[in-house]
Amino acid sequence: MAETPPVPAPDNETSGLTRRRLIGTVGAAGATGLVVGAAGGAATTALVRDEPPTPLSAVGSTRVGFRGPHQAGIVEPLQAHGQLVAFDLAPGAGAKEAAALLRRWSAAAEKLMAGEPVTSGGAPDTGIALDAGPSSLTVTFGFGAGFFDRTKLTDRRPAALAPLPEFSNDALESGRSGGDLWVQIGADDALVVVHALRALRREVGDAARQRWQMAGFNRARGATDRPRTTRNLMGQVDGTNNPAPADEDFDGHVFVPRGGDSRSPAWMEGGSYAVVRRIRMLLEKWDEQSTARQEAVIGRRKSDGAPLSGGQERTPMDLEKQNGEGELAIPFDAHARVSAPETSGGATMLRRPFSYHDGIREDGAEDAGLLFIAWQADPQKGFVPVQRKLDRGDALSRFIRHEASALFAVPGGPGEGEYVGQRLLEG
């Protein structure tokens, strides 16, 4: 079937992230690449809703390509649902078992991202997504530092994958940090995400054990009336000053260059490094602050994300501007000022987070915050210098706790006939 151009997803866009990986939309249920439930999608819908069936919308039919220079799930617009899962290789599993797992995972991910069912070792598809389209599903795979020891590929471990330094504000839980292997799953439908999660987990077999899992969400496509950057659970517009793929130096900031560089071997060409931080928001304390105080903490207006130096959301911050009292309009310790490349020696990362809300903790506080995911060509030129500065003097740090941390080398996207990580495991 000839694929139609992708349908824009205005309310999911973040800072002009393009949909360049989106290979198109597929037509109404029954079209190539879509799977209709055993009883027929139309009949099922009519039975449940007592109304005529609606055609598959852009939300369900948007499909992202699995193959390409970069893995999917880095530059695509934020999806409404996500699962982050880390695994450790099983005792006794080495490079051979890891390569077989990555081969199985890649085959499954390609089918899942096309909206197709996945059978596993003779077991039929679980059926969880049988009547859904691909729903912008992306599956992304990464390697933690321990992977290279367990597979005896230590000499191929990138220098850029060195452990992150400790920060004074960290309260990290080891059980929810680190991991040999990482899978990021995102889609605009929750069942599509869980379908992918279960299909990929079934492929693991004896090769690895799950270490941790985190579920997240963003605003759903169609939930707002015009293009907007997403909001986080503090109510802030979050993502405005992300680098955009159209920026001249975007690839240099986010992806490892052709042939690698001094801190990344050639097998990482087209790849990126994902810093994953589970950051709890102290929401009760945050809610006690006036809106003016909350805005001063970030340096931007809560209503529309405009900088406190004036203008609209996309107006560049004027870091010198003073208010009527002769104070800096964007305070000295405002989060947006402290983290900006202009004040951090040009350090740049692409932030692509999910929010999370896991209920109430034992101390009665909300267990909610941000699954912060930062993408960069080298963490030493992105996350690390910025977090060092934030750790020293960020007004936001009084309202957040970093509770889990991981760093993964995410290799480039697979070429035709390749599996993800093949250049590492067979190169």
Ligand SMILES: C=CC1=C(C)c2cc3[nH]c(cc4nc(cc5[nH]c(cc1n2)c(C)c5CCC(=O)O)C(CCC(=O)O)=C4C)c(C)c3C=C
């Ligand atoms: C080390 C990197 C960063 C961490 C950790 C971090 C946590 C964090 N941030 C917000 C909310 C906002 N951040 C904003 C901007 C912003 N944040 C970082 C880096 C980290 N944030 C950067 C590099 C920037 C961009 C700075 C710039 O160039 O202007 C904003 C403002 C809007 C925007 O540009 O996105 C908000 C809001 C939270 C809630 C949080 C931890 C929970």
Ligand SMILES: [Fe+2]
């Ligand atoms: Fe931030």
